[in-house]
Amino acid sequence: MKITKDIIESHGLKLDEYSKIKQLLDREPNYLELGIFSAMWNEHCSYKSSKVHLKKLPIKNKNVIQGPGENAGVIDIGDDDAIIFKIESHNHPSFIEPYQGAATGVGGILRDVFTMGARPIALLNSIHFGDPNNKKTKNLLNGVVSGIGGYGNCIGIPTVAGETKFHETYNENILVNAMAVGLANKKKIFYSKAKGINKAVVYVGSKTGRDGIHGASMASAEFDENSEDKKPTVQVGDPFTEKLLMEACLELMKKESIISIQDMGAAGLTSSSVEMAHKGNLGIELNLDKIPCREENMSPYEMMLSESQERMLIILEDGKENEARAIFKKWDLDFVVIGKTTDTKNLSLKFQKKIVATIPIDALSSKAPLYDRKWSKKKLSKKKTNIKELKKIKFDEAFFKILSSPNHSNKKWVTEQYDQMVMGDTIERSGANAAIIKIHNKEKAIAVTVDSSANYCKSHPLSGGKQIVSESWRNLISVGAKPIAITNCLNFGNPENPEVMGEFAENIIGVKEACEFLDYPVVSGNVSFYNGTNNNNIFPTPVIGGVGLIKNLKKIQNNRFKKIDSKVLIIGKTFGHLGQSVLINEMYNMNDGIPPEVNLLNEKNNGEMVLKLINGGIVNSVHDISTGGIILALAEMSLSSQIGVKILKPKKLSNMFEYFFGEDQSRYIVEVDKNNYFKIEKLLKDNNIYFENIGVTQKDYFELDKDLKTSVKELYEINNKWYNKFNGLIS
């Protein structure tokens, strides 16, 4: 088949990229080869627009065993234990088919983690939807949530934390990010690097179907006689098969037979085989007649580009085939030797006794295009939000409205669809600052959280970048964990737009600064560009997944008030910053202020002090202050404990709204027994930590002078009614 301009473009390749292909091959590619190039050179696989920026991120500290570049990041948590984790997006598939898109997103990230030798122990997710009034939202929301649950529940890994957010910027482009966390033995971690020649390359897992075959390539002129049939087939997740695949792989990993292993994710067989060969500086030869196919008459093109789920590629040591086959047979899974490693440094494909493709591995990997795209700096909005100039609102009305808004209402209806307890080690479930998962049979635990702040990142990508990392760090501190490292999922618009590229570039700088200062490196991540429709790019939405370590199970905390008549303290200074706050957004529908700045020094000092208080066992509960400010944080503490609080106005109060709704960073609320108060006061003063007394816990009532008094029960109802109303379950 002659490669035409249309075919090239329908493969998502630019004409100059095609010239580069010809130059690298020293000839024209055939159709199959073109397909393979397009799969490897697209943004998702090649990171061609993001690489130059990602390089800036700090990726090491004394706990990091493996940073970015492998299927997932690996950190050391003492003894022989390692935690392996990563976050990934499945935005576009979920918009097309929410249930399956979200489900396969979870499946994909789990494979990234168990392919490295870890048994997954926790799942998290960050999901962003359009305006709840947008007519697509309900269906997308319900589909995504049940898809995430459907997969995780079936495979039996607890889904323990996440965030569900709404904003019109996602009307035509939702975000579905899933994170998986696994536990491995530090000495038995598996990598994708191939070693040795003539080693067996083995295909295991599900059969290959026509799922998700490069959609773009199907629209070319020659292929539209039957256009309905040519739409990419939606990938359907099969969590049952994934469970078998996971158990089989983990069983095989106990033996000494795997040289390298790699899941088949995006671009399926192509990217997995190229990746393995590239890392090992080898060639790889595949015999496509051997590929287990689900449909009849599948072409090499379809086999190489299929994104069927629940498949893996393994390179085996000599003489281990039978042992390995027996394990996969036990789990009723396909196990087929489909090729071998070679010293040619080529990807070479055989089909029906003919060589159908030969491509140098480096042409697909290290020589793929790289772009330092044009980007422009974001100007900080000059607008200062002056609350006094805004129309007068009543304090309690604002508070109730926010508490019952889609973004701040109780997310129980989400989390009750996720099995959070399976595996029996979930100490702290969804609803807390961070979830806590015990290391099975040991006296230690990890804490995990995901966070994002699209509004902040939109208005100032650099401070937004700092803020999300700090918020993640703060969430881990609040449960008593020492933050160790993060994974990040960078959801942005079209990188060919200099403004979007600027958001990306500056955001990374913000992330980098905070990571460096807090010694909280990035060990894995994912970039998702082209989120948007018709030149409408989404707000930049980086999502941070954080992991921390708890060495002593007796020294953990949560955000539930424990007793009545304890003192409530605010650690960290309140200036009353309202730019980009929930108050301004919800009550005035304004989006143009500047976000709060993070002072990293204060962040670190305050956080370390809170951790010290928790470790000292002298605080009753802890909550970080984030969106919605002091008042919302206090409400959350009351709601989760059903204990009320009598809030006192500080003496020098310039403005109620600024003080209670302000979103200044680096602040925590701690509940303290009266007996411990003087000890804590002294400790804070000796360490120059700013704090204020804000009130006393009490029975049943949530109360702030004359401005607000409500029973906690009522508060609970206000906080819970949104979803039922949204779904038409109540009017």
Added chain:
Amino acid sequence: MKLAVIITLKKDVLDPQGKVIEQTLQNMGINSLKNLRQGKYIEIELDELDEKKAHSTVENMCKKLLVNLIIEEYKIKKI
């Protein structure tokens, strides 16, 4: 009037359920089984005597709720 909707997965879409059921039956010794796919069957009773109208009401239900047109296809039958 009673109608039935038969909903099946489109041809190339993976049917994990069908696959497992198929394998189980084969393991139980049913060797002549070549392929099995699972779909849905929905029986609908309408307060409507006109067949054409009934059909179009059900068609409407399928498009709006019953069928996921991205991965499924359907047939409507009078019963």
Added chain:
Amino acid sequence: MKLAVIITLKKDVLDPQGKVIEQTLQNMGINSLKNLRQGKYIEIELDELDEKKAHSTVENMCKKLLVNLIIEEYKIKKI
């Protein structure tokens, strides 16, 4: 040969899924809807030319696995 099995819940067995779908459709304004029940539709391809034999093979599958005779009933059809 291709056959289909239609599996439905017995009349006196509650059908929670059907109920919810029915209610949703009614809430969507489809007033003529009187009753809706959901069942399964299983398409089976057999390596068997004799219709009688095919039928009895499928009957066997139904009894052994496909149908829970305590709560479900079934029909077999050639397609």
Added chain:
Amino acid sequence: MNSTVIVFPGSNCDRDVATALTKLQFKNKMVWHKDNNLPKSDLIVIPGGFSYGDYLRSGAIAAKSNILKEVIRAANSGCLILGICNGFQILIETGLLQGALLRNRNLKFISKDVYLKVINNDNKFCKNYKKNNIINLNIAHNEGNYFTQKDHLKELEDNALIPFKYCDKEGSINDNNNPNGSINNIAGILNNKKNILGMMPHPERMIDSLISNTDGIGLFNSILN
């Protein structure tokens, strides 16, 4: 006491229940579904999870496995059998317990802690609880909506074959505290001989106050004594 946990492809609470059994001093063995022999056991547990992905009907395919024939034989000779969640569904599909477990009435997976009232404790699984005790266990299922015919329901009620019903914190049993639509708020049932218990809630998740609470221990301890 010797216990055996049966593992099917897709079981996912097998390790959890084994952990609980071992912690409470059972001598536990895991048995893979393809095995033909059961070790000598006083208690056989069919754990929760999604055996065969819940495909076709939850529990249906597992109910046809080799090992189930042995479980049925053991059950008939009086061995104690405990089916939790998917295990309950499997016991229903084998016919060892009667009735059906339908989709939850809201058609959603439900995972939360629920209150249960101990309705009957004169059986080997519940004797360490007091009658009318209120306990708090976790549920996590798609199909826990128990349904049975009138005459069987009467038999269950009359013969003290219902150990647990869903209730609220204070113990009242009504539709508002029925999480999944189960008939008469039933959360678990016994066979006539009271040696087989099937229940949707997970007692094995409630054996450690650090993780949750210890309300599940009573069940395992009842069996031990």
